[in-house]
Amino acid sequence: DTAVSQTPKYLVTQMGNDKSIKCEQNLGHDTMYWYKQDSKKFLKIMFSYNNKELIINETVPNRFSPKSPDKAHLNLHINSLELGDSAVYFCASSQSSKGYTFGSGTRLTVV
Amino acid sequence: GDSVTQMEGPVTLSEEAFLTINCTYTATGYPSLFWYVQYPGEGLQLLLKATKADDKGSNKGFEATYRKETTSFHLEKGSVQVSDSAVYFCALTPNSGGSNYKLTFGKGTLLTVNP
Numbered sequence: 686d687t688a689v690s691q692t693p694k695y696l697v698t699q700m701g702n703d704k705s706i707k708c709e710q711n712l713g714h715d716t717m718y719w720y721k722q723d724s725k726k727f728l729k730i731m732f733s734y735n736n737k738e739l740i741i742n743e744t745v746p747n748r749f750s751p752k753s754p755d756k757a758h759l760n761l762h763i764n765s766l767e768l769g770d771s772a773v774y775f776c777a778s779s780q781s782s783k784g785y786t787f788g789s790g791t792r793l794t795v796v
Numbered sequence: 797g798d799s800v801t802q803m804e805g806p807v808t809l810s811e812e813a814f815l816t817i818n819c820t821y822t823a824t825g826y827p828s829l830f831w832y833v834q835y836p837g838e839g840l841q842l843l844l845k846a847t848k849a850d851d852k853g854s855n856k857g858f859e860a861t862y863r864k865e866t867t868s869f870h871l872e873k874g875s876v877q878v879s880d881s882a883v884y885f886c887a888l889t890p891n892s893g894g895s896n897y898k899l900t901f902g903k904g905t906l907l908t909v910n911p
Contacts, residue, residue, distance in 0.1 A: 716897055726834075726883055728901040741898055775839060779897050784830060789839040 688712050691776045691788035698766055699796055706761045706791045708776030715780060716740075717759040719751060722773040722790070731774075734759055766795045798823040802886045802902035809876055809909050817871040817905050819860075819886035827888040829853075829862050829869040830899070834883045843871075843884070847891075876909045883907070 691708040698704050710717060718741075719731040733741035734753040748764045763770060776788040803818040821827065831843040831853070844853030849864035858873045869886060886902040 718899075720899075726904045726906075728840075728885065728904075730898055730900075733898060777840075777899075784828075784842050784845055785897075785899055786842075787832075787840040 688786050689776055689778055689788040691774075691791055693791060694789065695792050695794075697794045697796065700766055700768060702766050703762070703764045704766060704793070705763070706774055706776075706793075708759045708761070708788060710757055710776075710778040710786070712778055712780070712786060714778035714786070715756060716778060717753065717756070718777045718779075718785070719759065719761050720775040720777060720787075722775060724772070728775070732759075732761075763793075766793075768795050771795045798827065798888060798890060798898075798900045800886050800888055800900055800902035802884075802905055804903065804905065806906040806908060809907070811878055811909055811911050812875045813909075815871070815873040815876045815880075815907070817884055817886075817907070819869045819871065819902060821867050821869065821886075821888050823867075823888055823890060823900075825891055826864070827890050829860070830887045830889075831858070831860055831869070831871050832885040832887060832901075834885065834904075836882070840885070876907070878909045878911050881907055881909045 689710045716735045718733045732751040737753045750762045753759045773790045777785040779785045799822045828847045830845045832840045833843045844855040846853040846862035852861045860871045883904045885904045889897045
């Protein structure tokens, strides 16, 4: 069983559309995250949830809205997609500061 | 805030060469330190970690030692293989307690190993 699974793996969409990326973890971890990896491979945290509560919200446009229906799921909804949103988005989970488990990423391409 | 600085690549080596990728950090207290690896077209995998000063993390022939005095966590491997070609990320999380386990990454170092 995949520990952290995110769908879809690839997403191609037009500017202005609204899209969602889903993430689920079966590790029993309390904390889940979304990270963005840009074209230069730089990774930056976007959001973090602990037991469904938002605890980290970096400087991210309001068009990005995370939702955590339970501690095993953290979805990312993006409104009014822009060209600059093209990136690879990684979901991750952790139970402590001892390390994360990452999903395999969603490559979003906005055309 | 916390930050991680790692040597910029790309790094190109021949098979069986010695590898060092430098990493230094800025953080308050005693963070946990990590090396992650990203193979082409894949997600991030934890390579090794160290959670306190003087700890040595090791895995798959890679090693890194947590040096508090120099705030460093350099990655080394004695003999690289073509299959080690990947992007390597140094990262840290604070040990400030609570639920803030934000991972701060370096910019990544692309390693290419030629046969």
